[in-house]
């Protein structure tokens with residue numbers, strides 16, 4: 001039987017890119033996803049099970065019926081601002097249910113776990129770029145959720161021999177539209193797709209705060225291409241399979257771009273002038289987040305191949321265009337069906 005990997009949230013943004021990469025690397029891919037975020041999943045390279053990732057019955061079935069070598073856990077609530085308003089849901093989904101998943105894994109002797117962690121575990125940087133040793137002082141329930149799971153994993157490693165890699169993502173961006181993969185959040189809150197939509201639809205774009213202590217007053221982030229993030233998961237699994245020690249790694253480029261720089265880059269690529277509105281700072285937004293990726297490079301052998309800003313924006317742009325094309329096509333199809341019905345009447 002082909003070795004299998006269970007990927008929770010594998011129909012989502014980073015999860016689907018990673019699932020595709022792993023399917024191309026010789027694994028049988030089992031995706032657990034509720035599809036609650038209105039995303040569609042129309043690919044034949046994975047088995048999709050539409051379910052909550054902590055449904056014990058479903059998990060037991062999967063672990064009994066497939067030769068699961070590892071679990072990659074992407075499923076989570078991700079909006080930082082929402083986590084401040086609704087912490088209960090976030091703790092329940094991101095912490096309690098993850099522990100439930102780990103419990104069933106251990107019962108079935110599945111011992112390799114790759115966790116989608118976040119630079120949000122660090123809180124406000126005391127120095128830059130952020131190394132993995134930086135103090136963990138998360139400032140949002142979302143960041144605390146990620147840190148709590150990291151802490152549980154450390155204890156489960158000692159007590160039960162569970163092997164894990166925490167991958168602390170900085171700002172995932174870009175797409176692989178040639179594989180039918182891209183960023184399709186609903187609602188979309190992330191910077192690059194929102195700036196692109198403003199450019200494409202001649203809509204206003206809101207900058208959240210322009211009086212941060214940065215070169216141009218807007219926030220600086222480290223944008224890393226989603227395909228580079230997917231590659232890191234593959235390397236992390238190889239690292240665990242080679243018997244290495246459980247550990248945490250930053251996934252970023254080491255370079256930061258301000259919100260205003262992103263707007264300018266999108267304007268250039270789309271040949272459009274974007275209408276800017278200035279809004280208040282978003283709660284929980286540190287001024288600058290930039291990774292030191294040296295540890296992932298030294299230990300996992302990871303390097304970013306796709307993360308130059310131009311490629312990130314161009315692939316995200318292509319994804320937005322592809323989505324519009326599909327939407328227009330399906331509404332034309334619906335119009336045709338409507339007119340067909342009228343004809344019948």
Ligand code: UFG
Pocket residue numbers: 078079080118119120142170171172189190191192194206207208209219220221259282285289
């Ligand atoms: N921004 C705007 N206007 C917008 C949207 C975003 O100015 O309409 C700004 C934000 O204030 C921030 C930057 O663009 O300064 C990037 O914002 P994103 O929402 O794209 O990304 P975040 O940095 O907030 O979030 C990312 C991940 C989270 C993770 C977080 C850790 O998407 O999952 O980093 O800090 F938790």
